[in-house]
Amino acid sequence: MKVPFLDLKAQYQSIKDEVLPAIHNVIENTAFVLGKSVFDFEKAFAETHNVKFCHGVSAGTDGNHIVLWGLDVGPGDEVIIPANTFIATAWGATLNGAKPVFVDCHPESYNIDPDKVEAAITDKTKAIVAVHLYGQPADMDPLREIAQEHNIYLVEDAAQAHLAEYKGQKIGGLAKAASFSFYPGKNLGAYGEGGAVTTNDEELAKKFKMIRDHGAVEKYNHEIYGHNYRMEGIQGAVLGVKLKYLDKWTEGRRRVAKKYNELLSDLEEIRLPKEMDYAKHVYHLFVIQVKSNNSENRSEKRNELQKFLGENGIASGLHYPIPLHLQPCFSDLGYNKGDFPVTEELAEQGLSLPMFPELTDEQIKYVSDKIHEFFKK
Numbered sequence: 496m497k498v499p500f501l502d503l504k505a506q507y508q509s510i511k512d513e514v515l516p517a518i519h520n521v522i523e524n525t526a527f528v529l530g531k532s533v534f535d536f537e538k539a540f541a542e543t544h545n546v547k548f549c550h551g552v553s554a555g556t557d558g559n560h561i562v563l564w565g566l567d568v569g570p571g572d573e574v575i576i577p578a579n580t581f582i583a584t585a586w587g588a589t590l591n592g593a594k595p596v597f598v599d600c601h602p603e604s605y606n607i608d609p610d611k612v613e614a615a616i617t618d619k620t621k622a623i624v625a626v627h628l629y630g631q632p633a634d635m636d637p638l639r640e641i642a643q644e645h646n647i648y649l650v651e652d653a654a655q656a657h658l659a660e661y662k663g664q665k666i667g668g669l670a671k672a673a674s675f676s677f678y679p680g681k682n683l684g685a686y687g688e689g690g691a692v693t694t695n696d697e698e699l700a701k702k703f704k705m706i707r708d709h710g711a712v713e714k715y716n717h718e719i720y721g722h723n724y725r726m727e728g729i730q731g732a733v734l735g736v737k738l739k740y741l742d743k744w745t746e747g748r749r750r751v752a753k754k755y756n757e758l759l760s761d762l763e764e765i766r767l768p769k770e771m772d773y774a775k776h777v778y779h780l781f782v783i784q785v786k787s788n789n790s791e792n793r794s795e796k797r798n799e800l801q802k803f804l805g806e807n808g809i810a811s812g813l814h815y816p817i818p819l820h821l822q823p824c825f826s827d828l829g830y831n832k833g834d835f836p837v838t839e840e841l842a843e844q845g846l847s848l849p850m851f852p853e854l855t856d857e858q859i860k861y862v863s864d865k866i867h868e869f870f871k872k
């Protein structure tokens with residue numbers, strides 16, 4: 496049996512009859528950049544996330560840039576970012592000329608550890624980026640308290656967490672602003688690049704809208720600095736169709752996670768992901784840890800399991816094998832191995848199992864059987 500990591504074709508087949516006419520319509524109307532399809536999607540996306548303003552942009556990375564740009568983060572400023580995230584979170588700071596300051600993740604949630612944030616704050620700190628990694632919301636209440644106390648911004652990187660909830664509230668409107676990604680492999684994926692920025696602050700929303708489109712209030716009247724970060728019409732049309740199914744697909748992901756948890760819970764050799772009490776996890780990724788007793792090479796068992804699964808037709812992934820503080824591009828920031836032990840352990844032992852809404856019970860069972868077989872050997 497073959498189990499891919501992700502199966503975008505299965506999803507396309509299920510909506511083909513609806514998505515192709517929507518794309519066709521954009522082309523017929525030659526509404527290639529922004530336009531009705533994008534504006535309709537923005538409105539619907541804001542509604543599903545219970546946030547007042549949403550602007551479609553060209554990618555999640557661009558959203559990370561815009562959010563901190565709109566808050567006037569710039570040279571001389573520091574931005575607190577989890578060491579355990581995809582690198583685009585850090586580009587939000589660096590593209591604005593600010594310095595990323597990393598913080599370790601929490602051993603259960605794998606998100607930024609609020610208890611470790613305070614120590615990273617200096618008089619240059621301007622913002623904290625809470626990343627809802629793997630689809631699980633960060634612990635927002637303590638982060639909000641810290642941000643208020645130090646008079647700094649708290650923003651969300653929600654690229655992996657569409658429709659996730661923190662204490663019953665949708666993410667995306669839980670802080671000053673948020674950015675989303677619609678990269679094809681994300682829980683809500685475009686047919687190309689795409690992203691969005693959301694906020695409940697009307698002034699900030701206006702600024703986001705201007706930055707996205709050359710800093711213009713109207714065509715050729717440029718009030719502030721900006722860039723071309725507009726969403727394409729075709730992406731708006733695709734996302735508009737797909738948004739209607741996102742609830743169903745999210746429940747599909749949760750079903751897969753539940754099944755994995757049931758089938759794998761007897762294995763002492765691995766640690767399963769934990770859905771925190773405050774969270775509704777949307778399982779962008781299902782990351783297990785393969786426990787190691789080889790302190791010289793903590794990745795050894797994990798790598799063997801990955802290889803074994805691959806030989807049996809099961810694809811898996813690493814998220815992320817090199818933490819941000821150990822990335823070559825950030826070597827000048829002066830971090831060392833050992834600085835963030837929780838993040839480093841996860842990088843060395845973490846393994847992402849196949850995760851997408853259309854996974855069948857049979858496929859999940861097969862993955863579980865193969866993992867059991869590996870540890871019996």
Ligand SMILES: *Cc1c(COP(=O)(O)O)cnc(C)c1O
Nearest residue numbers: 554555556581583584654676678
């Ligand atoms: C995917 C991702 C981004 C960047 O989104 P793109 O649309 O690929 O530019 C940013 N942050 C996180 C956490 C991501 O997973």
